[in-house]
Structures are given as structure tokens and as C-alpha cells.
Amino acid sequence: MFEFGPILRTLWRNKIGASLIILQSALTLAIVANATFVLQQRLQLINQPTGIDEQHLFTIDVKPLGQGLFSVGEIQRDTLELRQITGVVDASYISDKPLSGSYSQSNRNAQDDDTTFTISLNQLTTDPHGLHTLGVALEQGRFFNDSDMVRDLKEGKVVVISRGVADAAFGEGVNPIGQQITTFGLPPTGKHKQALKDSQLFTVVGVAADANITSVASVNDGVIFLPFYQPDKSVTYLIRCQPSQCNQLMLAVPQKLKQLDNHRIITGVSTVMSNKDELLRADHTMVVMMMAAIVLVSSITGLGVIGLTLIWVNRRRWQIGVRRALGATRMGIVRYFLMENLLVTSIGLCFGVILTLGLNQLLVEYYQMQALPLSYLLLGMACVWLLGLSAAFVPALRTTTISPAVATRSI
Amino acid sequence: MLTYYMQLAWLSVKRTPIISSLMIVTLAVGVAVSMTMVTLQHVMSANGLAEQNDRVYALQLNNGSKNQGDDGGLKNGMADLLSYRTARALLASHAAPHVVAMHRWAAAVSLADNSIKPTKEMVRVTSRDFFALFGVPFIYGKVWDKQADDEARYQVVIDRTMNQHLFNGENSVGRDVQLNGRPYQVVGVVEDFAPNPSVQDLTQGAFAGNANIYLPFGLHRALQMLPNGNMRYSSSKDADTSASTEALTPEQQYERILQERFIWLQIWVELPDEQTKANFVTFLKSYFDEQYNNGFYERDFDYALSSPSEWLALNDVVSNDTRVMTLMALTFLLVCIINSIALLLAKLLRQSSEAGVRRALGASRSAIFSQNLIESGLIGLLGGVLGIGLSQLGLSFVRMLVSTEEARVVYSDGFTITLTVLLAIIASILAGCYPAWRISQTSLAQALKSQ
Numbered sequence: 089m090f091e092f093g094p095i096l097r098t099l100w101r102n103k104i105g106a107s108l109i110i111l112q113s114a115l116t117l118a119i120v121a122n123a124t125f126v127l128q129q130r131l132q133l134i135n136q137p138t139g140i141d142e143q144h145l146f147t148i149d150v151k152p153l154g155q156g157l158f159s160v161g162e163i164q165r166d167t168l169e170l171r172q173i174t175g176v177v178d179a180s181y182i183s184d185k186p187l188s189g190s191y192s193q194s195n196r197n198a199q200d201d202d203t204t205f206t207i208s209l210n211q212l213t214t215d216p217h218g219l220h221t222l223g224v225a226l227e228q229g230r231f232f233n234d235s236d237m238v239r240d241l242k243e244g245k246v247v248v249i250s251r252g253v254a255d256a257a258f259g260e261g262v263n264p265i266g267q268q269i270t271t272f273g274l275p276p277t278g279k280h281k282q283a284l285k286d287s288q289l290f291t292v293v294g295v296a297a298d299a300n301i302t303s304v305a306s307v308n309d310g311v312i313f314l315p316f317y318q319p320d321k322s323v324t325y326l327i328r329c330q331p332s333q334c335n336q337l338m339l340a341v342p343q344k345l346k347q348l349d350n351h352r353i354i355t356g357v358s359t360v361m362s363n364k365d366e367l368l369r370a371d372h373t374m375v376v377m378m379m380a381a382i383v384l385v386s387s388i389t390g391l392g393v394i395g396l397t398l399i400w401v402n403r404r405r406w407q408i409g410v411r412r413a414l415g416a417t418r419m420g421i422v423r424y425f426l427m428e429n430l431l432v433t434s435i436g437l438c439f440g441v442i443l444t445l446g447l448n449q450l451l452v453e454y455y456q457m458q459a460l461p462l463s464y465l466l467l468g469m470a471c472v473w474l475l476g477l478s479a480a481f482v483p484a485l486r487t488t489t490i491s492p493a494v495a496t497r498s499i
Numbered sequence: 500m501l502t503y504y505m506q507l508a509w510l511s512v513k514r515t516p517i518i519s520s521l522m523i524v525t526l527a528v529g530v531a532v533s534m535t536m537v538t539l540q541h542v543m544s545a546n547g548l549a550e551q552n553d554r555v556y557a558l559q560l561n562n563g564s565k566n567q568g569d570d571g572g573l574k575n576g577m578a579d580l581l582s583y584r585t586a587r588a589l590l591a592s593h594a595a596p597h598v599v600a601m602h603r604w605a606a607a608v609s610l611a612d613n614s615i616k617p618t619k620e621m622v623r624v625t626s627r628d629f630f631a632l633f634g635v636p637f638i639y640g641k642v643w644d645k646q647a648d649d650e651a652r653y654q655v656v657i658d659r660t661m662n663q664h665l666f667n668g669e670n671s672v673g674r675d676v677q678l679n680g681r682p683y684q685v686v687g688v689v690e691d692f693a694p695n696p697s698v699q700d701l702t703q704g705a706f707a708g709n710a711n712i713y714l715p716f717g718l719h720r721a722l723q724m725l726p727n728g729n730m731r732y733s734s735s736k737d738a739d740t741s742a743s744t745e746a747l748t749p750e751q752q753y754e755r756i757l758q759e760r761f762i763w764l765q766i767w768v769e770l771p772d773e774q775t776k777a778n779f780v781t782f783l784k785s786y787f788d789e790q791y792n793n794g795f796y797e798r799d800f801d802y803a804l805s806s807p808s809e810w811l812a813l814n815d816v817v818s819n820d821t822r823v824m825t826l827m828a829l830t831f832l833l834v835c836i837i838n839s840i841a842l843l844l845a846k847l848l849r850q851s852s853e854a855g856v857r858r859a860l861g862a863s864r865s866a867i868f869s870q871n872l873i874e875s876g877l878i879g880l881l882g883g884v885l886g887i888g889l890s891q892l893g894l895s896f897v898r899m900l901v902s903t904e905e906a907r908v909v910y911s912d913g914f915t916i917t918l919t920v921l922l923a924i925i926a927s928i929l930a931g932c933y934p935a936w937r938i939s940q941t942s943l944a945q946a947l948k949s950q
Contacts, residue, residue, distance in 0.1 A: 105844055108840055108841035108844070109841055111837055115830060115834045115837070116834060119830055119834070122827070126823065370818065373820070377900075378827075381831060388525055388528065388831075388834060389838065392841065396841055396845055398518070399842075399849060402849070403845075447826075447830070455823050457819070
């Protein structure tokens with residue numbers, strides 16, 4: 089029925105030609121499987137939710153003309169006015185632009201009674217509207233109110249921490265509300281008590297949900313929110329807009345700020361999404377490149393199989409004619425060529441598994457990529473199989489036009 | 500004979516237009532893709548300071564806090580930046596022939612007569628040894644005086660490009676440039692110094708460390724300069740509480756940045772021989788111990804001196820992503836070559852009866868071989884030429900994906916073009932040799948019998 093015997097004998101007579109195709113399918117599998125896996129991983133990173141309302145956020149920088157510093161009154165007036173603009177959900181003062189990759193981070197080793205652990209966190213300075221503007225939920229306690237806000241952190245009494253920091257500092261399941269903590273996320277407990285006796289301690293009043301505010305992937309335990317207006321030469325405002333209002337507000341907000349006080353420079357209106365794209369540029373590049381690799385290698389191999397089958401069909405016109413004359417059906421001939429292709433591709437895939445795992449091993453060992461899961465290998469095999477079959481299909485159909493009379497014409 | 504074979508080859512290509520163009524395109528795409536990636540990697544792995552490789556070194560000190568956790572950003576286990584106080588001590592010492600302390604800064608550049616549009620430019624704030632250490636020659640004037648590294652002198656050195664932009668390339672020594680609205684006197688004009696990657700400063704990305712304007716190192720206090728780049732507080736003392744910040748004037752706050760362990764400067768030293776190197780390390784150790792004893796440093800003495808090539812490797816200028824893409828591209832090239840061999844083999848074997856007739860009429864095996872090799876060579880040549888064109892397309896595609904700084908340098912140079920041509924020739928010979936040999940081995944009797 090499946091004519092394995094004749095197919096194998098034909099292939100054996102054309103050893104080199106067949107082994108070239110086998111090798112090509114094997115390499116194609118190696119590229120397709122590995123590229124799909126890398127592609128999938130990067131897509132996951134790109135599409136990973138950050139936990140902030142990134143689609144509807146933009147920032148704006150304001151700088152006074154001359155050498156002066158910003159006054160607290162000025163910041164409060166600006167943010168208050170910005171919140172009045174229609175289309176604005178909320179606006180706040182913030183120390184670092186979300187997802188811009190620029191942030192202040194601390195890594196501290198803390199000592200509990202007998203263990204040492206590292207707390208690494210971002211410090212984010214903002215006003216009472218900060219959390220709502222970012223679109224991050226409050227899990228416990230409260231966020232800042234106006235009376236918490238200070239001009240100098242030295243006078244500060246309270247902080248809000250994210251869930252990750254709470255778990256790292258006080259342990260999971262411990263209620264962090266009312267606990268004491270330094271701006272580096274260290275609790276004054278255990279051996280640590282002594283070391284931190286001179287440090288300024290803050291009371292935790294709230295816990296925010298975990299979110300990647302400063303960078304795309306979570307590289308640390310979380311964020312500590314500090315309630316103060318940092319005296320600086322420029323300030324950044326974060327604006328959250330209603331859906332589809334962003335474009336219009338990116339023009340309206342600078343105008344409003346100019347109208348409030350014309351003696352300052354307004355620069356850097358940029359969406360949080362554009363910051364995110366910039367941060368993920370290398371990953372976007374990788375996605376496009378891996379996609380190109382898959383498309384190119386599939387087309388080359390597909391076209392190659394079409395070309396080869398075409399040549400093989402033409403070379404065997406006489407043989408086909410004889411078989412037709414001896415009673416083989418059209419479909420029988422088509423099936424013969426498809427089976428031949430299937431057999432060659434399958435042998436190729438067997439070698440391909442070895443090559444794929446070999447290539448993956450290379451990537452894991454030298455380039456810090458991850459090990460290929462079995463599912464991607466199977467997916468790749470299915471793809472290459474299908475690719476080979478569909479490529480062989482069109483030339484194989486051409487055999488149906490060969491009439492049995494061909495057998496009588498030659499010689 | 501050769502022209503005759505060429506004619507035959509051309510006829511044969513024309514007779515099977517689909518298969519032939521398939522082979523040409525396959526080779527072209529393979530060559531183009533692999534050359535695009537090889538060019539990218541070649542650009543990334545260039546070392547603009549290769550000539551100074553055994554003379555100049557980037558310095559790192561173990562200046563972290565004693566209870567600092569590793570955030571993964573450390574190289575050689577140490578920060579890549581140093582504090583102002585350390586930089587001052589090294590500049591004042593005579594431990595090395597040349598010491599360069601520097602950081603990046605940005606300023607609005609204009610002229611007093613408003614003849615040019617003000618632009619925001621990258622500025623390198625550095626000590627005067629910069630030009631000697633990195634071998635940057637002066638076209639006009641000379642470097643600022645020693646005093647300008649210690650106290651505020653509003654002097655500036657600009658490079659050829661900036662001089663062209665501001666003064667049409669004239670000798671501009673003695674004239675004024677406005678930086679942030681303040682006049683600075685031009686004391687010298689240097690040749691452009693813009694290695695790609697910018698090995699002298701990799702802190703803001705592999706291609707973002709070059710500047711056209713150089714300012715002396717003595718201006719910090721006068722301008723309260725902060726770096727356009729990273730600045731970290733690396734002490735275990737609590738930054739916000741160690742001093743009562745509310746009572747400090749801006750000047751006092753800035754003085755804290757200069758005197759405490761805020762790290763934000765890069766230091767390069769020139770150590771031409773082993774003896775100088777040993778002396779320098781001895782000095783470093785005694786300085787470090789002294790500062791350790793007075794509480795400035797908290798960790799054990801450790802240092803690293805990296806040559807430019809080591810520094811590039813340490814900073815992962817050629818990213819793993821680039822390497823993975825290159826590996827994939829070369830595998831892809833292999834697929835293309837194999838594909839071409841298979842197609843060519845099948846095509847030539849179809850013509851074996853033709854070869855049989857030629858053999859019967861007295862052609863030698865080597866004649867058959869060379870005739871067929873010329874045919875596959877022709878296909879390889881066409882593929883290669885097309886591949887070079889396509890690789891330019893591929894590069895402009897890559898330029899759309901990478902950052903603007905990188906896009907400026909991702910171009911093929913003589914080296915990569917030569918490599919592309921070689922690759923195309925090798926690929927076509929590889930693809931053509933076996934099929935040509937195979938067909939020349941056709942047995943005469945068999946070939947004739949099938950007629």
C-alpha cells in the first residue's frame with residue numbers, strides 16, 4: 089500500500105541527493121524550534137503586564153528659567169490645576185519617570201537573628217495622588233494624605249511599601265501596617281536593631297500591590313513610596329488620562345502649565361509607552377529577527393523541496409508513464425511522491441532533534457538562554473513536517489497530467 | 500574555451516529559469532542574512548583604542564558599601580565608577596604618567612552673536628591628560644593649563660567637527676563659545692575622537708560616550724556640575740540622615756557629593772610598562788589603606804585595571820542577543836548552501852546524457868568537470884552579487900530596529916564587503932564542486948544507454 093520498499097530503494101540509489109534534503113530538514117528544525125522559543129520568551133516579556141496603567145500615562149518636565157528651585161506651593165498649584173482639565177483622571181508629582189529605566193535603587197544586606205538577606209528596592213518620591221495616577225491598587229492601609237507631605241525627608245514620618253518589600257522586610261503573612269522601616273527597606277529587628285539605631289525610621293501606613301513601575305521586569309523586591317517634595321531644579325509631573333484623551337492632553341497640558349506661569353521651560357512630553365518601547369528595544373529587535381529567521385528558513389526550505397520534487401518528477405516521467413500504463417491510479421502516483429517526501433522529512437527530523445538540542449545547548453551554555461522545553465521541539469517538528477508535505481504537494485499533483493502514453497514514446 | 504563554457508552555462512541557466520533563479524535567490528538570501536549579522540557583530544566588537552591596548556587601563560576600586568548586595572550590575576565584583584575624592588587624590592599623585600578623571604555632561608551650545616542655532620550637546624568634563632592618554636592630536640592651540648584642572652577657568656577645547664560647526668573650521672583659539680549662556684574661551688582645537696563603540700565611556704550605552712566638547716576638571720564647584728549619567732551613593736551610612744540636609748545650603752550639599760562616597764566618575768590611567776604598573780598598584784594600596792583607616796572605604800582592598808579590549812568585553816558591548824542572531828544567521832547560511840547543492844545536483848544530473856554525448860565525442864573528464872563548475876560558478880556569482888545588494892537592504896532594516904546611536908555606525912566597511920564577496924565565492928564553489936565532480940564521473944556507457 090505505502091510502497092516503502094520501492095521508495096527506499098530509489099532513495100538509496102540517490103544517496104547524496106537524499107541526505108542533503110535530510111540534513112536540510114534537520115537544520116530547519118533546529119532553527120525553527122530554537123527561534124520560536126526565543127521569540128515566545130521575548131513576547132512574554134514584552135506583553136507582561138507591568139501593573140500600572142501604562143497605556144494612559146504620560147510625563148512632562150518643567151524647569152524654572154534661571155537658577156531658582158521649585159517651591160512646594162508651585163508644585164501643589166500645578167498639580168491641582170492639572171487635575172481640573174477635562175480628560176485627566178489624575179495628575180501627580182513624581183521623582184522618576186515610570187518605565188524609563190532611570191530610578192534610584194538600593195541594595196542592602198540585612199541581618200536577621202542568624203540569616204543575612206538582601207533587600208533591593210526602588211525609592212519613589214510622590215504626592216498623595218501618586219498611587220492613583222499610576223493606576224496601582226492599594227492592598228492594605230492608606231496612601232499618603234496632604235498632612236504626610238514634607239519638604240524635607242528628615243521631617244517625614246510615614247511611608248507606603250509594595251507587597252514585595254513588605255514580604256521581604258517583615259516576612260510573608262506578617263501585618264506590615266504600623267511597623268518601622270528605613271528608606272532602604274530594613275526593619276529594625278534582631279541584630280539589626282543596634283545597627284539602625286541612628287537611622288531615621290518611618291512608619292508603614294499602607295501596602296501597595298506589586299507593580300513594575302520603574303523597569304519592565306521585576307529586578308528587585310519592590311518599591312518604597314516616600315511622601316516629600318524633593319527640592320530640585322526641575323520637576324516631573326505624571327498625568328493619567330481617560331482612554332483616547334492622551335493625544336489631546338499632551339497638547340493641552342503644556343499650554344495649561346505655560347498659562348499658569350510663563351517663566352519656565354516645559355520639555356520632554358513623553359508617553360510611558362514610548363519609554364517602555366525604548367527599554368524593550370533589544371527585545372523588540374530580537375522578536376523581529378527571530379520572526380525573520382523562521383520565515384526565511386521556512387521559505388527557503390519550502391521552495392527547495394518544491395524545486396527538488398519538480399526535478400524528480402520530471403526525471404521519472406517515463407517511469408510514471410509505465411506505472412500508469414500498468415494500472416497505477418493517478419492518486420497512487422501522487423501518494424507515492426508524498427510518501428517519499430514524508431519519509432525523507434521524517435528521517436531529517438530524527439537528526440533534527442539532535443541538532444536542535446545541540447544548538448540549544450550552545451545557546452544555554454554560552455549565551456545565557458534557557459533550555460528548550462519539549463513542547464517547542466514537538467511544535468517545530470510538526471511545522472517542518474507540514475512544510476515539507478505542503479511543498480511537495482503542488483509538484484506531486486503535476487504527475488497527474490502525465491499520460492500512460494509517455495511510456496510508449498521514449499526510445 | 501572559457502567563453503564557450505560561459506555561453507553554455509548561460510544557455511543552461513536560461514533553459515531552466517525557475518530552478519536557476521531559485522538557486523540564485525537561495526544563495527543570495529543566505530549570504531545577505533549572514534553578512535548583515537556578521538557586520539553588526541563586527542561593528543560591535545571594534546576596538547577603537549586597539550593601539551593603546553597595552554598602555555592604558557580603566558580603573559576600578561572596591562569602593563562599595565560593606566553591606567551592599569550585588570544587584571548584578573557589578574563588573575569584576577566592583578562598581579565601574581569612582582568618587583570625586585578618589586579622583587582628586589589620583590590626579591594629585593604622580594603615580595602614573597597620565598591620569599584621566601572624567602564624566603559626561605550636557606550643555607546648550609551657542610555663540611554670543613547668535614549666528615548659530617543653540618543646540619544641546621554632549622560635553623566631556625575631564626582632566627587635561629585626556630588628550631595625551633588617548634592620543635588625540637591638537638590642530639590649533641593646546642590643552643588648558645594645570646590650574647584649570649584645580650580651579651574654575653572658563654576654558655574649553657573643541658574638536659574639528661564642532662570647530663567646523665561653530666567657526667567654519669578657522670583657527671578659533673581665543674574666541675568664545677557659550678555653554679548654557681556663559682562664555683568659555685577656546686584654548687585648543689583637537690582632531691575628532693569618536694571611537695565606536697565609545698570604549699572610553701560605556702556607562703550610557705556602547706555608542707553614547709563620544710563628545711565634541713571638552714571642559715576642564717576644575718569647574719565642578721563653580722557650576723555645581725552633576726553627571727549626565729549614573730551617580731550612586733555607595734556608603735553604608737544612611738544618605739538621608741547622616742547629615743541634616745535641611746540646614747545645608749546648596750553649596751554645602753554639593754560639597755557632600757564631592758567629599759562623601761558618591762560614585763560617578765570614570766578613571767583611566769596610562770601605565771606603559773610593568774614597573775610603572777607595579778608602582779601604581781603600590782600607590783593604590785597605600786592610598787586605599789589610608790582611606791580605609793579613616794573610614795572612607797569600608798571593604799577590603801581590591802582593584803581592577805582593564806585594557807580597552809578587556810573593558811569592552813567586561814561591559815558586554817557585543818550582547819548575547821547579537822551573538823545568538825549571528826549563530827542563527829550562519830546556520831541559516833548552511834541551510835541555503837545545502838539547498839543549493841541539492842538543487843544543482845538534481846539539475847546537473849538531468850543533463851548527464853548531454854555530458855555522456857560530449858564524453859563519447861572525446862571530451863575528457865576534467866573538461867566536463869570544468870564546464871559544469873563554470874555553470875555552478877556563474878550561479879554562485881549571480882547569487883553573491885545579489886547577496887551583497889540584499890545585505891545592504893538587511894543593514895538598513897537593522898538600522899530601523901536598533902537605537903539611534905547604534906544606527907549611525909551599522910554600515911558595512913571594506914572588511915565586511917570583502918568578507919561578503921569571499922563568502923559568496925566559497926558558498927558557490929561549495930555548492931558547485933560536488934555536483935560538477937559527480938557528473939564528470941558518469942559512466943560513458945550508462946549515459947549513452949539512457950538515450
